[in-house]
Amino acid sequence: MSISDPCISHGERFDGLSLLLGEWQSLWRPAPFHQRMPEWATSHAALFDAAMSLDDSTLAGLRDDDPYASVDGVVRHPLAEYLPLAQLAALCKVPALPTATLPAAWATHVGGRKWQQIEAFAPHVPLEPEASLVEWCAGKGHLARALSRLHQQPVTALEWQPTLCREGQQLAARQGVAVTMLEQDVMAATARDRLTASNQVVALHACGDLHERLLELAADCGAGVTLAPCCYQRTAAARYRPLSATGRALAARHGLALERDTLALAVQETVTAPQQVRRQRRRNGAWRLAFDLLQRELRGTDSYLPVPSLAYGRMPPSLAEFCAWAAERKGLVLPGRVDWGDLEARGWQRLAEVERLEVVRQLFRRPLELWLVLDRVLMLEEAGYTVTLATFCARQLTPRNLLIQAARDARHASPSEVLHDSL
Ligand SMILES: C[S@@+](CC[C@H](N)C(=O)[O-])C[C@H]1O[C@@H](n2cnc3c(N)ncnc32)[C@H](O)[C@@H]1O
Incomplete structure (x- = not known):
């Protein structure tokens, strides 16, 4: 597989990442903070010595750089000769969506970085005729307001904190934007009533269980999905159960049993810290x-x-x-x-x-994150969706820059529709 192979399918990517993550897990699963000496120090002695010999300035450079940066298709990393970096780089390379600019006035009352993320994200939210938008775990509904202005349509924003709902509603009213903040615990049974097949449900940085719930309820009713997932480790379950049947099979085949703590590696990156x-x-x-x-x-x-x-x-x-x-x-x-x-x-x-x-x-951080995202992608594909995966902004703006866009295939009936038809 070449480093710039553009034709790789989600399934092939998922397969390839499962194989490499499984094969190299002794290197990336244990947290070095917890062990005085890693077990792999003897089995991979040359890699261990090379890592220990990295000088401070090389180390500082590696912290900010894309670890898979390549020149003429060759990954330029001081540890490249010891690890399958070219393969990982190829598997982690996803298309980048074009950026856009929204009117500066829309950014009022939104923090600078958050606004830049919204500006990068919002233009990629599609809205079919007759469809309506729902923002999931909306905070004060900053994204919902931008979407409402962009599409000139009302938006419903779900959020469980009454104060955020109140403040979000006041902001929308003051700016004359058609956003309805709804106090809703998305984990509650009643959340099911908030989504229908004619919704496009949108979430920017909804954590673990919150976005898993979105995917479950959207797949049940056939709602369109635009999701930038975040914080995979924020789950009630101590051990990760893949969402897709493909993920469950691959995890079993390659011995990938992921604990909650291990999932945290997927989001451990400090590029945005001053x-x-x-x-x-x-x-x-x-x-x-x-x-x-x-x-x-x-x-x-x-x-x-x-x-x-x-x-x-x-x-x-x-x-x-x-x-x-x-x-x-x-x-x-x-x-x-x-x-x-x-x-x-x-x-x-x-x-x-x-x-x-x-x-x-860290060389396995992005592969693990992508593996988790692909599990979500495959889950949606298995539920009859057509899914695209791309980055919506540079990692310096937010390292959680992967965007899942999914539309239910028109011929695919949702479980609730099947039930309805058979009554
Ligand atoms: C990381 S913030 C993201 C907010 C917004 N999407 C953004 O990008 O700024 C997560 C939001 O989810 C809300 N939240 C957490 N648990 C929730 C639940 N069970 N139901 C609804 N909202 C929840 C929090 O109150 C918070 O506003």
Whole structure:
């Protein structure tokens, strides 16, 4: 398969990704943060040595670059000779949709980045004659207002938070836009009544269970779908059950049993974080790893001990105070004397190793994300939809830039229509 093969079908892509993700899972499933030494360090010793030898500036460059960037069809990555990067790059290459500009006045009361995402997304929402638009998990209905203006049609926006509904309704009224904010828990049984075959249901960054629910209800009634999925790990289920029959078969064939924590890899990317946030995250990481070393020594057990996360800006001001806080949470007693300077240096050393191992793991991030998206695509195809998959914006604007567009094939009857006809 060539890196620029434009004719690959969703099924072939799904097949190819399942094979490679299954084959290489020992490298990308375990989180380096949790292991002092990855198990693959000996089975893939040359790759391990190459990763550990990456210098800081190469590492910094890799963080911002597309890992599959190629020159003349050859992937330019320092670890390319050890991994099937050309195949992964080919499987992850999806068409990019053209960008458009919407009137600047429509952006009033919408944050800058969010507006840019809406501007990139909204023009790709189709509206058939006689169809009507529903926004799923709409927040204040910013996207719904843009869609209503774009199509000059009323839009219904579903959102469960009363305050957001109220504020969204006020914004729509003030701007004279035909948006109805409806207070609705999309997970409730009543959500089924909100969708019909004549709806185009739209969701920008609806998380895990929320967009899975959208897909389930849309497929049941035949509604059109325009979806940019997000946060696959936000699910009630601890283990992922593929949505498509194809996904279930492929997962079984290639031994892909995905835990909730593993799904988080699909969205672990910090391209949009400002420098200061990144610096703070690194220091927090080094301190957490320092505590990890300390707790292993204290407990005499060489295993990771999860420590609760802290809200942004809540990190105690010194490593000693952080360790005291973490030890208390875990019921551990710190020794009277700790060489904090030495422990901190060892924490930074561990961080340097973890960051290099993450380079390897990150090479499988987009393939995993695409695998999850393809599971959604195949689920819709199996339900009689014609589906296209493309990116709607650059990853710098939002890394969650994959767009599923799906229209039910006119000849395909939905389960509820079949039931109705047989009565
Ligand atoms: C990530 S935000 C996305 C909002 C909007 N689509 C956007 O892109 O700005 C998710 C939204 O889903 C809403 N939400 C969460 N759970 C929900 C549920 N069970 N039913 C309806 N809305 C829900 C949240 O209140 C929030 O406004």
